[in-house]
Amino acid sequence: MKKIEAIIKPFKLDEVKEALHEIGLQGMTVVEAKGFGRQKGHTELYRGAEYVVDFLPKLKIEIVLAEDQVERAVEAIQQAARTGRIGDGKIFISNVEDAIRIRTGETGRDAI
Secondary structure, three states, X not given: OEEEEEEEOHHHHHHHHHHHHHOXXXXXXXXXXXXXXXXXXXXXXXOOEEXXXXXXXXXXXXXXXXXXXXXXXXXXXXXXHOOOOOOOEEEEEEEOOOOEOOOOOOEHHHHO
């Protein structure tokens, strides 16, 4: 099993969710996050004073899935989340040793 963590722009969530649903993925966890990468935030004007917004709003999507689904899921996320501008996000893939469904006790692939 693998875990995909994708950091995306908040307004792209519906598109990413639909793209993943189309390839047959049912569940995901979405967490609000703040961060910056190469775009390094931006400056804003508030009541005549300029200030720097270092941490930009992002969403972190977490998905645990079977290894044979990873390539399609990554492709779906990339296509749905891409705007072509800086700050589109990142995708991280890591190994998952095991998963356990709390309600039934199922383990491994059956639990996801």
